[in-house]
Amino acid sequence: MAFPCPIKLYDSSMAEEILTTPIPFRRIWFHKTGVKSEICSNGWNPEKIKASIYGSAIYLARKEWDQDDLLGDLLGPVDRATLVNLLRHPKIITCVLALRSDEVMSSFPSKRSQNGNTEKHLLDYLNENVPHDEAAPRGALWSIGPDNSSRRLQFGRTPVSGNHERNKKIARYFRTKGIRAIRFFEHGEEESAIYDPSCIRVLPRSTNFEVHPFSDILAANDPDPAL
Numbered sequence: 001m002a003f004p005c006p007i008k009l010y011d012s013s014m015a016e017e018i019l020t021t022p023i024p025f026r027r028i029w030f031h032k033t034g035v036k037s038e039i040c041s042n043g044w045n046p047e048k049i050k051a052s053i054y055g056s057a058i059y060l061a062r063k064e065w066d067q068d069d070l071l072g073d074l075l076g077p078v079d080r081a082t083l084v085n086l087l088r089h090p091k092i093i094t095c096v097l098a099l100r101s102d103e104v105m106s107s108f109p110s111k112r113s114q115n116g117n118t119e120k121h122l123l124d125y126l127n128e129n130v131p132h133d134e135a136a137p138r139g140a141l142w143s144i145g146p147d148n149s150s151r152r153l154q155f156g157r158t159p160v161s162g163n164h165e166r167n168k169k170i171a172r173y174f175r176t177k178g179i180r181a182i183r184f185f186e187h188g189e190e191e192s193a194i195y196d197p198s199c200i201r202v203l204p205r206s207t208n209f210e211v212h213p214f215s216d217i218l219a220a221n222d223p224d225p226a227l
Contacts, residue, residue: 001175001196004043010096010201015213017098018201024106024183025192026217028083028203029060031093039093044197046171051159054122054182055170057193058200060095080209080218087205094203096217097192099181103199105174106183119186126155130173171195 010018018026033039046056063078078086086092108116108125116124132154160166174182180196194200209218 004045005197006043010203018096019213021097021099022101025097029095031060047163049162052167054193056162056167057195058197060192062190096201098199103180105179122184127153
């Protein structure tokens with residue numbers, strides 16, 4: 001996949017593709033960055049992110065969140081008035097996703113958990129499923145299992161840049177499987193990692209959240225549907 005990937009602005013002709021997106025991904029999402037104007041002009045480039053654990057991706061959150069701040073910048077639930085203000089925020093890109101059910105993943109089965117959806121489950125899944133490159137040097141990461149067995153890991157909690165081979169390898173793995181986006185919970189907060197940014201639809205300043213399809217999306221997400 002070639003990067004940067006051009007920005008796609010939402011228009012009314014995209015309403016149905018948004019509403020066919022699987023429910024866990026049918027959200028109003030936020031991407032907070034200090035280079036909003038550059039992204040809007042030049043497009044998405046997951047390999048330019050400063051730090052990532054789960055692959056070269058565009059990271060979206062349900063609340064205001066800063067990818068450059070590992071502690072996060074989280075607000076309470078976002079109401080309609082706040083949504084309108086965020087459309088004009090100089091550092092926030094507000095968006096929705098256009099995806100099919102076979103293009104997403106929100107459960108990460110591993111030997112330790114069959115239905116995991118947290119950052120820990122995601123790392124377990126990656127370490128078990130992403131093929132090892134036997135010719136490449138391995139890190140010094142180890143995991144101790146419940147039976148006191150140990151294994152060397154490929155992926156851990158130390159962030160590296162988006163163009164680091166470790167992150168590009170994760171992104172290639174998901175894209176090869178046809179997965180364009182994953183959704184998981186990190187420290188209890190809902191996030192998505194977008195490995196194919198062409199599925200992102202950026203909401204323009206003129207977006208009316210009281211009309212179709214946004215009124216339907218917000219009604220379904222408030223309160224959040226059961227996991």
